[in-house]
Amino acid sequence: MKAWRLNGSTLTYDDVPDPEPRDDAVVVRIEAAPVLTYLRDYVAGRLPHYSPPRGPFTPGTSGVGVVERVGRGVFTLCPGQRVVVTGNYTSPENVPQPVTALIGLTAASPDVLDVWPDGTLAEKVVAPVSTVTPIPDELTDTDVVAVTRCLVPYGGLLRGRLQPGETVVVNGATGAFGSAGVHVALALGARRVVAAGRNEAVLERLSALDRVVPVRLTGAVTADADALRAAAAGPVDLALDLVGNATSPDSTLAALASLKRTGRLVLMGSATAPLPLDYTALMLTGREIIGNFMYPDDAPARLLNLVATGLLDLTAMPSARFALADLGAAMDAAATAGAPLVVVRTDG
The missing domain is CATH 3.40.50.720 (NAD(P)-binding Rossmann-like Domain)
Known part of the structure; x- marks a missing residue:
């Protein structure tokens, strides 16, 4: 598959092996992923408060796609299911303060991103099940990528x-x-x-x-x-x-x-x-x-329900579309003041 890989401040579009499913995780074939407004600065290392994964990785925090394969311990998500991937990860440990991370971006503890380094700016991603939310059937043909914003x-x-x-x-x-x-x-x-x-x-x-x-x-x-x-x-x-x-x-x-x-x-x-x-x-x-930082785990499902019932109109939010291969142009567009939601798509 094709994936963007960030190594230090060098960003390249590479051919990489298809990801394998892992325990408690699924492989998602990405349809569309939003581009952060500050991704260009992040890539250049101009955001000192961010702690990216150690070593080469695929950036990108969220996206919309289809489950392709599932790992052991996955009992409900299934191949063919359309989903939202968020990257907002909380370790499933039953402790007062579990470790958190934004997969594909930053974490207070670098150990988390050693386990889950790769984000969504790729044709496929391995995502822990806690970051994957099924899209309601009534939204099967709806472009819901704006939900991630x-x-x-x-x-x-x-x-x-x-x-x-x-x-x-x-x-x-x-x-x-x-x-x-x-x-x-x-x-x-x-x-x-x-x-x-x-x-x-x-x-x-x-x-x-x-x-x-x-x-x-x-x-x-x-x-x-x-x-x-x-x-x-x-x-x-x-x-x-x-x-x-x-x-x-x-x-x-x-x-x-x-x-x-x-x-x-x-x-x-x-x-x-x-x-x-x-x-x-x-x-x-x-x-x-x-x-406050980020949102609860059930927030994607609750927002998707607001869309399904017509209370949240995603079509009222302007967007601009780029091919995944055109990430450079997409980053420049996203960094422009007042820019619409910039999205890269794997279908061009």
Whole structure:
């Protein structure tokens, strides 16, 4: 089969042996895989907080495909089944803090990626069963690859305890995960979603959605917080912070300041600046600040059900398609500000 292989900062498109099924794992023939917006920087080694596998490996965190073969200990998944692969791995040990990893990307413990190094930017991948979710029969002919982009904000909205009828501020709404978060909040029944960001073109696109109000951020904390509250036209119950590579905490502080008393702020972005907090204000308002990473194991199945019932419209999320062999062009496209979901497909 063909697979992209990363060795240090050298990325090559190679012929490699077909993978063999392993215990508690399946071989998935990949149809489509999303390209991370920061994959070009990752390949170049410009993301020091990421710990890739030791030695050559295939990058890529998620995808959609068909089960081709199953290993021992696999009792329900079967060949021919169409599935979503996520790469969000938690070791199945019955311990208080099991080891986690993003297969094909990074892990706090390098030992995990010694066992599961390879991701989805290949024609086939061996995936542990805990990262594989069957696609409902009613979505057999539906392109569901955008679900993989929705999983991160979905995890944040679950952690933030979003309830139908509440108002949500999405900070970083013009980024890849932020724009997906707007769609997911709507699917979960938000009364209003305030989309906060700086890319006017993306804000204009999001404003066409029902119950979405855009706010272009200025960097002035007080003014931006006032604008967010005005756009909400009522109490802000939850703010989901998905701003990427922020060198200033100002937009996050504006989102926090926009919250009602006892409102919740969920941090899922990649800010590099410290977040200064007013101890007394936080105490008096009862606001919560919640850190969250990724999503629960059942999140893919729950999101696919939202798609199957028509609550989450994946067709409203723009995408761009490239052949797997054209990963270089796909990475460049994905890194462009305001880019749609960039996908590589094995069928060209």
